[in-house]
Amino acid sequence: MGVHWILICHGFVTLLVVVSFLCGQWPIFQGTLIERIHYFLTFGAYDYILRFVGAVFGSKCTKAVLSVEYYCCDRPNPVLQIIYLVIISLTYYFIAKSSFAYIPGYYLSEIHRYTSLLAVAVGILLFLLTCFSDPGTVKAENVSQYLSAYPYDNIIYTEKECSTCKIPKPARSKHCSICDRCVARFDHHCGWMNNCIGERNTRYFLAFLFWHFLLCLYGTVTIGLVLAGRLKELRVVYILTVYYGIENSFLSLAPHVVQWLLGSYNTQILLLVFLAIVGMLLAGFFGYHAKLCLCNTTTNETFKWQDYMNWQKKLNEAKVSAATLRASISGIVGDERKPSLSKWKTFFRRSPLEDDVKAVKNNVYDKGFIQNIQEVIFPFSTRRSFTRAKSKSG
Known part of the structure; x- marks a missing residue:
């Protein structure tokens, strides 16, 4: 034990x-x-x-x-990229070494030996695609097209120049201090990818997250079916109930089955738990970024909007306070002219300060979830209109 x-x-x-x-x-x-x-x-x-x-x-x-x-x-470096390749390679190696001996099994056919390798290969391909794709670098040659594609909203983005690149800074772009370049529709710099996530490769990044979530789910279910198959083939439940006299119910059998699995298949159990945990985390990351894409917002913009909302809320509170102060002063001056309210009415009268102070978020880039998804899947810089605009400006 x-x-x-x-x-x-x-x-x-x-x-x-x-x-x-x-x-x-x-x-x-x-x-x-x-x-x-x-x-x-x-x-x-x-x-x-x-x-x-x-x-x-x-x-x-x-x-x-x-x-x-x-x-x-x-600075840009391949450290986390190497760590990712080591993790996915070792995980697949241990799964193959510990579980492939039981495939085909009671619940799994031999095809899973090959589909698992194909799934891992697709995951690595999406990883490399995200790592080495252009995130949407803003240069002097294409800055006018990006300025047209992403107009200023004059709320969180105003007309300005990048102090490093010395070119106009399009709305939704940011100069990445690590990569030392301006990136259109900048989301964040991802150390795992050793690349920025921006206008051109957000689609690859989302595909990477979603596919690796499915990969972890596939691995978890496959290992679970391997263990379930071993239970069935070795007739563990039958032995426990008939030879050891354990009651044939889930609550009675579960501790003994788990004990047997931990003793006989501890490597598979650890891999199953590891894949389940990583899968849940990937699901959370994918859900967060998918939500941002559906409302056409980036990770970088969430912080900008939060600062703007806090500023707007404080401004509204200051306006309400000023209005309340003016009302109080005018009330004191007019006390001699107006009849005083009864104590009962004064107690229940609502103060302007008690009203909810609302801060309004006006995201002009949110054009409905269908167009928002299209903008991620088909970035502006990959469309013909972007190229035509470039030729006209030239």
């Missing part, structure tokens, strides 16, 4: 660390253990390491660590 508990604790700790690292900054986890673990993993641990290195090895080693950090976090 000691090994079984170690495996259970290992799975729980893995789940806690993965969720804390990837989702610890979400509002739902504020003030919880998950947020504290996320802070330790992303900031606290690194700060302690820097202090330890400085105290033991001196300032030169600290500068060396900072230079590695600069290379890994602030």
Whole structure:
């Protein structure tokens, strides 16, 4: 039983660390253990390491660590790309080594040996496509076309020039400090892709997320069917009920079946749990980005809109406060002329400050979910109208 508990604790700790690292900054986890673990993993641990290195090895080693950090976090580098390829290769290797011996099985045919490899190959192809595709680089040669495609809304985007590229900055674009280029319809810089996600490759990025979610789901279900097949072929339930006298019910059999699986197929169980956790996280990421695309918003713009909404709300509150102050002053002056209200009416009278102060979001780029989806699948820079506009301007 000691090994079984170690495996259970290992799975729980893995789940806690993965969720804390990837989702610890979400509002739902504020003030919880998950947020504290996320802070330790992303900031606290690194700060302690820097202090330890400085105290033991001196300032030169600290500068060396900072230079590695600069290379890994602030400049284009293939580190996370290599890690992705290692993870997907090792995962497929362990699945093939531990589970392919039982395929074909009771529930699975031999075709899954080949479809699994094909599914992984498609996932890697989408990864490479996202990594090495142009995200929509804004240059002097195409800036006029992007200015026409994305007009300024004069709310979160106004006419300005990129201080680095020295060209007009189209609406919805941003200069990426890591890639050192302006990107049209900039969403974010993805370290896993070593590339920006922008106007031309958002479609590939969404396809990557969705396909890898399906890949994890496929792997989870396949391993589950392998284990279910082994239970059926070895007649585990029959042995437990007939020879060991365990009641033939789910609640009675489940602990013994799980114990048997952990003892006999612990590698498959760990892989199943790993794929299920990663699949849920990928589903969340895909759902978030799909929602943004449906309303024609980017990750970068969500922060801009949040700042604008906060500013507008404070402005509205200031206006309401000023109006209330003027009303109070005029009420004091006119007290001698107007009959005073009864205490009962004064108690129930609603103050203007109690009214809900609403901040309005007016996203002019949201043209309905059908056109929004078309804009992601068929970016402006890939259409003939964009090319014709370029030839006319030339």
